[in-house]
Amino acid sequence: MKVVYLSLTGKTRQFVKKLGWDFVEISKKNPVCQMEEPYIVITPTYGEQVANFFYEFIEFGENRALLKGVAGSGNRNFNTSFCSNSRELASKYGIPLLHCFENQGTDKDVQILIEKVREIG
Template identity: 35%
Template sequence: MKIAYYSVTRQVSRFVKKLNLAANQAVEVSDTLLLSEPFMLIIPTYEKEILQEVWDFMAENSAYCQGIIASGNRNFAELYIYSAKDLSAEFHVPILYDFEFNGTDEDVTAVHSILESY
């Protein structure tokens, strides 16, 4: 399963690196990236303006998106992973997992299990 990810402060990049995926299995999202195969989206939590490339990417690629994995900070209470919630609602894609910051070893194991199930 391909991973498409977006990282603002490199927290998500560090998490993706922990997944130890093959070089061609993970791609960084840009508004011009087009995918023609199933993928999982991993994103941080920021205002829509900061994640505009992700929104543009999903507008063109959501048909192939199997699910969203979100990074956030639980200190923000009801705003925790709100970006993923908004994208999920807009593009009808489920949120499959969430983690804080750049994730723990348990988060890596959980995401590997999700990837293997697809």
């Protein structure tokens, strides 16, 4: 499964690299591209600005049709805001919230996400 992600501090990037899957990193310099295969999104928890990056990406071309799920990273110190961006995307697009993990995740978090992605195909 291809992964689309945003990493402001590098922690989400570290997690994505542990998965061993193809990925696309979006940023201010690279906000959109047309996906050609199914993908999941992994988003950090940084509020509305981060969500807007993903809205722009998902709404570009045919990307919405290929989106299969979302996972989120964050810090549990954020309390109810922990993984709020990923929860918002899952709700807005009617896709599964696959997993939420703290910071760059653990090996167990990697295995959980891999299993969840297998379950959705």
